[in-house]
Amino acid sequence: MIEVHHIDKSYGSLTVLKDINWQVRRGQFWGVIGPNGSGKSTLISLLSGVEKPNRGQIKLGGRRISEYKRKELSRKLAVLQQDGLPPVAYPVREVIEMGRFPFQNWRGRENSEAARQLMDEIMAKLELNELASRPLHVLSGGQRQRVALGKVMAQQPEIVLLDEPTTYLDIRHQVQFMELVAGWQREAGLTVISVMHDLNLAALYCDQLLVLHQGRVVAEGTPEQIINSEMIESVFHVKSHIVTHPDQGEPQLLLRKTDRANVK
Numbered sequence: 001m002i003e004v005h006h007i008d009k010s011y012g013s014l015t016v017l018k019d020i021n022w023q024v025r026r027g028q029f030w031g032v033i034g035p036n037g038s039g040k041s042t043l044i045s046l047l048s049g050v051e052k053p054n055r056g057q058i059k060l061g062g063r064r065i066s067e068y069k070r071k072e073l074s075r076k077l078a079v080l081q082q083d084g085l086p087p088v089a090y091p092v093r094e095v096i097e098m099g100r101f102p103f104q105n106w107r108g109r110e111n112s113e114a115a116r117q118l119m120d121e122i123m124a125k126l127e128l129n130e131l132a133s134r135p136l137h138v139l140s141g142g143q144r145q146r147v148a149l150g151k152v153m154a155q156q157p158e159i160v161l162l163d164e165p166t167t168y169l170d171i172r173h174q175v176q177f178m179e180l181v182a183g184w185q186r187e188a189g190l191t192v193i194s195v196m197h198d199l200n201l202a203a204l205y206c207d208q209l210l211v212l213h214q215g216r217v218v219a220e221g222t223p224e225q226i227i228n229s230e231m232i233e234s235v236f237h238v239k240s241h242i243v244t245h246p247d248q249g250e251p252q253l254l255l256r257k258t259d260r261a262n263v264k
């Protein structure tokens with residue numbers, strides 16, 4: 001689905017990504033993890049075609065990303081940032097309908113019963129009906145992020161790129177957001193790539209992890225293969241205990257206080 005071949009990316013003299021090679025298969029849920037400044041958001045910008053690599057190439061469905069026209073790319077791929085939508089005055093349902101732009105004609109119209117039905121389904125699934133006519137700028141950050149997810153769902157992409165999508169959400173809404181994305185992935189065979197800071201959430205929801213450190217891929221594989229206290233210490237410089245989640249057996253991280261870290 002996505003092939004990344006020998007990517008380098010620099011800003012001026014600063015090399016941000018070095019020789020990135022990565023293959024993403026259809027229907028996978030990847031988490032991209034790594035410390036601040038390791039190049040995660042830059043990788044998302046390259047995958048979305050917003051930024052161009054200095055070396056190497058990215059292919060989507062066998063074609064170079066640079067060969068796609070904007071609307072064509074929007075039907076394939078959608079992006080959701082951590083503060084998904086600005087607090088504008090448009091009402092919720094209208095904002096979600098804006099996600100249909102790749103399917104609208106030159107007058108911004110799409111008169112199909114199927115599209116209206118899709119809107120109704122998304123509004124119901126995301127529990128947005130009560131908010132349908134409220135303007136975006138009066139909503140809380142968490143509600144706005146749900147609307148942002150609705151807008152990318154309306155786009156019906158094959159791939160969704162999420163850049164720290166749960167940063168501003170409380171734990172209930174973090175879990176709700178990840179459940180919605182995971183449900184969408186299962187139902188639609190969606191491919192998901194999500195930058196994640198919360199490693200426990202990443203281990204619960206992602207089936208593959210890519211670890212970036214100083215612009216390089218230092219590990220990739222399932223959470224079980226990747227998350228161990230040695231990797232956490234070498235990449236994030238913190239001491240941790242890794243425990244097994246009692247429900248499904250995923251690795252979960254317990255942080256250790258620095259002054260206790262050497263007490264066995």
Ligand SMILES: Nc1ncnc2c1ncn2[C@@H]1O[C@H](COP(=O)(O)OP(=O)(O)OP(=O)(O)O)[C@@H](O)[C@H]1O
Nearest residue numbers: 011012014016034035036037038039040041042043
């Ligand atoms: N447009 C830009 N111009 C110059 N430098 C940039 C630009 N975008 C990113 N960088 C630099 O590239 C490096 C990687 O940034 P990036 O945002 O990709 O990291 P990140 O892993 O997403 O970090 P964080 O976890 O803090 O969000 C940083 O040193 C950053 O300052």
